[in-house]
Amino acid sequence: MVVFKEQLKQRIVQILKEKAKQKGIDPEGVREENLVVENPPKSDLGDLAIPFFPFARSFRMPPAALSALVGESFGEGLPLGVERYNVVGPYLNIFLKRPFVTELLFQKVRQEGDRFGSSDILRSKKIMLEFSSPNTNKPLHLGHLRNDALGESVARILRFSGAVVRTVDLINDRGIHICKSMLAYKELGGGRTPEDEGMKSDHFVGKYYVLYNELAKRDPEAEDRARALLVKWEEGDPEVRSLWEKMNRWAVEGIKRTYERTGIHFDQFTFESEVYLKGKEEILKGLSQGIFYREADGSIWVNLEDIGLDRKVLLRSDGTSIYVTQDIGTAISRYNDWPFDTMIYVVASEQNYHFKVLFSILERLGYGWAKNLYHLSYGMVNLPEGKMKSREGTVVDADDLLDELAEMAREEIRGKEREEEVGNIEETAEKIALGALHYYLLQPSPSKDMVFNPRESLSFTGNTGPYIQYTGARICSMMRKLEGMPRLKERQGEPKHLETEEEWELVKLLFDFPSVVELSASTYNPSLVANYLYEISKSFSRYYHEHPILYAEDPQVAASRVELSRCVLQVLRNGMYLLNIPFLEVM
């Protein structure tokens, strides 16, 4: 639709300027940015609409009179694709040439195929995207799943829009939390391995984290022993290091298996243990330049009160670095390693303040690229009873959740007696589970907190991932039937045979796909694509129900409807890929 909107805008602006001149008003007062082209609330009003309120004042006339005035001249040279128009009150409503627009859509989709919806708005932009960033003391949970879903989807959307994207996972493999798991394992593990217990290795490590918390409850000195382990780790104690390496390997292996299962991909893994010392030097440099200051106890601080933030410690009095210090170091070495145009951190909203501080410090240190850092903040995933708390055991484990969903999907397939058609039930159920999960996580706006209700949230009906998958599967099923109808299959579809309102609604929607992707790329917001795919699916389902496609009486109509269905199929495929929702040929 963008093409038509642009042409329409220009034409209207041109007319407005002419009219202004005639009325002795400064034509420069007609600003193009004041002109909006919108979609009318009801399609019988038109396909596009222009409200004239914004110009009423400078023309000193009521908006309805102005729209009428513009309407007088508009007919003298209709812009591309416009069939007719009418003036309704303050609005100029536009009706497009349906066959023309439809033909354009058919051509574009045929030509671009898997690339339909892509663009080059971010051509050659180097974008680094950090997400997931798990700790190695326990397996991934639902919060990570939202992070991963967002990160992966944003990466795909950015690439689809022409960017060169590097996804990075910064694995937090160092610190007191790991030492806690290590301590419990040392004292209670008896040298057992994940294989011994038949456990996924990250769950095995997580078990000892839970055991530590139980231990710490009855043994107040456990904390001290964990801290002692950290000191030994810092000193490089060989025994502690080898235990640390072993448990980290288990944790990371397990976490990577979950990534594989959920279709999450990283170009680069960074381990905090390898980079955590890097920030220190920068702080000392900043100190000598007078950007930071030293307290009497030797700790080093930055004062950000002038920009409405607080004072912040950067190096402890014992000289060790803290969280933000490490992030300063990693940001700098990342930029040196791969000079990006934009760096996006996908991190939960609880760290909004942290990133404000981080970015300000980097700016203060004189790094010009600091203004290209962006915190993609997303809301928390809460349970109906409140926040997930690992101590209270209310954390929803990622693997368990997926297992549960896959089991639900299997039951669904069995319940519908579709085992034979589906064939590989395991694989299909897994894909349905992923579709349900990713759609569920991506459909709400990223910035908003969301509530996860284990019983109700992940159904497979209504506004869900499986509904979208189902729409795709039904079209695929039609296409398979088409294979057995050679005479229909040979026939070319023609836009002029698509005469129903439902078809026109679909054409318009499909035509919007590229601009939806563009908007989601520029706002880092996959939910736009998710909600769009739902719209498409809903629209198609209604159409499919109302009108026979393969069995339309007139074979020319049938062929045209097949062509339209193919476009829907393509957009579903492309959009689902962007959301990391598996496409299913059959379900």
Add this chain to the structure above:
RNA sequence: GCGCCCAUAGCUCAACUGGAUAGAGCAACUGCCUUCUAAGCAGUAGGUCGGGGGUUCAAGUCCCUCUGGGCGUACCA
């Protein structure tokens, strides 16, 4: 205390970034499987967009204020 964010149907979420009568799903009720997959379609019911004020031709959307919630404000990460 201070800072940031949020509040839309019983529940979970939308609303083209200020535009025409605020939309979906779930839950409830009613229809539709001898034609392309009923994980579907159609319908009924459900709203003073948290309250109040303001800006504007126009406010769920912007500003102020109050109420209620979340997060942060650590020499934790």
